[in-house]
Amino acid sequence: MSDLSRYLPLSNRPTHDESAVTTTWNVELADVLGALTAALAPLPDAAWASASRRPDWSVNEVVAHLAWRLSTSRRERWRTSARSLAEQGFSAAAAELAIARRAAASADGSPTALVAALARLRDATAAGNDDDTVQTGIGALAEAVIAAVDVAASIGVPIAVPERASGAVALRRALEAPTEIKAVTRGCTLAATDADWSFGHGPVLQGTAAEILLFLYGRSDTAPRPAPKA
Structure with missing residues (x-):
């Protein structure tokens, strides 16, 4: 089986030359976003309204939060998260859900808009873009992978994850x-x-x-x- 530790700069693994450690995950992230986009595109609105595997979150909210996370600059994410945390009594879970619900309720949060947004993010990632608003690190990959796995389990549609x-x-x-x-x-x-x-x-x-x-x-x-x- 694969030795995954060589791909991540983990503090608790043996010290050695980390010059070859992967810091961007463009290929994998583009693949996940492509598979997620293909699975979401034909879904009826009722499926988007389905409960996700994350308590109190709908599928729409999971996808809207992912699109927001991957297309928002680090500074703006920090500001939005800090503001939401204060508004929600410093409950991290409630703050994150509030962000997701605002994103899903916005004009950019409709199923059609979200599919288009994910497609744009897929293309930008596949092209190798890595700026402040196109995230390609392991954190971004983690958000996309768990969203894809969550959506697949919630609506019973297979979504291939590398x-x-x-x-x-x-x-x-x-x-x-x-x-x-x-x-x-x-x-x-x-x-x-x-x-x-x-x-x-x-x-x-x-x-x-x-x-x-x-x-x-x-x-x-x-x-x-x-x-x-x-």
Whole structure:
């Protein structure tokens, strides 16, 4: 299975020359956005209104937040997030949902506008653009991957996520996950049954790449399961 650690500058992995560490994920991000756009384009409005796997979020809000995140400058994202945090009593979850709902309720938040926005972001990313309003780092990739996985699980439409992308995002999230999730995965190896990646040390916990990601991001209560004994 792939050694994913070489792709990320992780503070808790052995020190070595990191000159070749990947800092942009243009190819993978463009692929995810392309797959998400293709899946969303034919959906009826009712599907967009469906509940997502993220509590209290609709599919429309998940996609609107992704489009906002990927097309907004870092400075503006910070300002908007800080303002929303103060307005929502300093609840990070409520602040993020409020941003998503404003984005979904705006003229740019309709299904047609969002599909067009994602297509533009896909094209800009594929072209190798990397400026303040076209994000191509691992954070942007993580937002796109979990949005795609969430939407796919919510509406039952397959959305292809590259193995390297799903594995890198799972690894990053496993290191940053809340305590209650780390309590399940600590001291174990996480292995995808449908992708060529695994990471960690200890007994193997497995699931599909999507199942692992949904659990790590709190979109599912179903934890990866112990691998069958040989």
